Amino acid sequence: MTFIRENYDLQTLNTLAIKANSRYFSQINNINELIEIIKFAKNNDLQILILGGGSNLIFSKDWEGITLLNSIKGIEVINENEKEVELKVGSGENWHNFVLYTLDNNFFGLENLALIPGTVGAGPVQNIGAYGCEIKDFIIKVEVLDLEDKQIKTFDNKDCNFSYRKSIFQNYGKYFITQVYFKLSKLENNVLSYPALITYFQNINMDLSIVTPKDICEAVIEIRSLKLPDYKNIPNVGSFFKNPIISNEHFLKLKDFFPNLVAFKNENNWKIAAGWLIDQCGFKGFKDNGISTYDKNALVIINIESKTGKEILNFAKIIQDKVKEIFDINLEIEPRII
Ligand code: EPU
Numbered sequence: 406m407t408f409i410r411e412n413y414d415l416q417t418l419n420t421l422a423i424k425a426n427s428r429y430f431s432q433i434n435n436i437n438e439l440i441e442i443i444k445f446a447k448n449n450d451l452q453i454l455i456l457g458g459g460s461n462l463i464f465s466k467d468w469e470g471i472t473l474l475n476s477i478k479g480i481e482v483i484n485e486n487e488k489e490v491e492l493k494v495g496s497g498e499n500w501h502n503f504v505l506y507t508l509d510n511n512f513f514g515l516e517n518l519a520l521i522p523g524t525v526g527a528g529p530v531q532n533i534g535a536y537g538c539e540i541k542d543f544i545i546k547v548e549v550l551d552l553e554d555k556q557i558k559t560f561d562n563k564d565c566n567f568s569y570r571k572s573i574f575q576n577y578g579k580y581f582i583t584q585v586y587f588k589l590s591k592l593e594n595n596v597l598s599y600p601a602l603i604t605y606f607q608n609i610n611m612d613l614s615i616v617t618p619k620d621i622c623e624a625v626i627e628i629r630s631l632k633l634p635d636y637k638n639i640p641n642v643g644s645f646f647k648n649p650i651i652s653n654e655h656f657l658k659l660k661d662f663f664p665n666l667v668a669f670k671n672e673n674n675w676k677i678a679a680g681w682l683i684d685q686c687g688f689k690g691f692k693d694n695g696i697s698t699y700d701k702n703a704l705v706i707i708n709i710e711s712k713t714g715k716e717i718l719n720f721a722k723i724i725q726d727k728v729k730e731i732f733d734i735n736l737e738i739e740p741r742i743i
């Protein structure tokens with residue numbers, strides 16, 4: 406029998422520490438429990454909210470349905486040869502612990518994605534990415550329970566429609582991700598293209614040719630710790646806005662006015678560093694109504710005085726309006742708004 410709580414406060418379960426009441430709440434450890442709860446939700450006409458680490462959510466209101474905290478665990482090697490290994494991982498596993506497990510076992514590829522908060526199951530939802538890598542490059546397939554027909558389905562990598570911070574799993578309320586299948590390498594295949602990583606190793610006088618995946622993991626942990634506050638002490642959701650993509654024409658116009666613009670070329674357009682745009686507007690460390698941007702990274706909004714989601718969104722609007730006025734760029738909020 407699965408345990409269901411009523412009127413459950415989600416404040417400790419979201420990293421922005423927003424107070425939000427969930428009408429019902431249950432922790433899910435396996436598929437049988439999940440199926441049982443879905444029946445309960447259907448019978449009571451309740452909307453389902455799936456919660457992993459709560460690190461990519463903004464509650465702008467209470468949740469009138471049922472919240473399911475994903476605790477499906479397990480890491481299994483399902484195939485391997487001298488070069489590669491395939492792993493099946495329970496979606497409720499902690500992402501960073503999983504990355505550490507892979508490195509302890511000399512399975513390489515995920516080192517650039519160290520210290521990203523949240524669960525393994527949340528990874529494919531927004532195609533987590535950092536320091537030159539994205540989770541999509543290591544996923545074979547994603548297993549889900551379809552919440553409508555209660556059937557287990559699998560999506561091969563290409564069917565997940567991954568792109569920058571996007572996938573089909575953002576069709577919230579349709580699927581519960583149960584397992585993620587990864588293919589990792591047993592051979593070191595370092596990605597050292599990201600400027601901050603290169604600078605890190607240059608600063609400690611380490612030749613890039615001798616860097617190991619474990620070194621990269623350590624470097625990423627250190628760089629992230631400097632730029633992204635620990636949500637346990639300073640509530641935040643990492644990057645609050647996506648890095649906007651603009652046309653070549655728009656880029657050329659801006660570059661004339663702002664020669665230091667931080668931009669990365671895609672095929673036909675440019676990805677602009679949102680943190681730089683916000684910083685240029687003078688908003689680094691900006692504080693209003695108990696909410697502020699982080700003084701070491703303007704892209705991070707911190708909820709120091711336990712404000713509501715609505716207040717945080719109002720604060721974000723001040724930034725969005727200014728960036729629009731100065732750069733003619735619309736900043737899109739990165740986390741999911743409830
Ligand atoms: N910058 C500033 N001022 C600031 C912040 C940034 O000038 O206040 C400049 C930096 O100097 C740098 C550029 O903006 O030249 C980019 O900054 P950074 O390398 O820190 O990366 P980012 O674009 O801010 C993205 C991801 C992060 C990811 C890092 C590393 C998005 C929205 N964010 O941040 O992901 O960890 O790159 O790859 O794509 C997240 O999604 O929550 C997240 C933290």
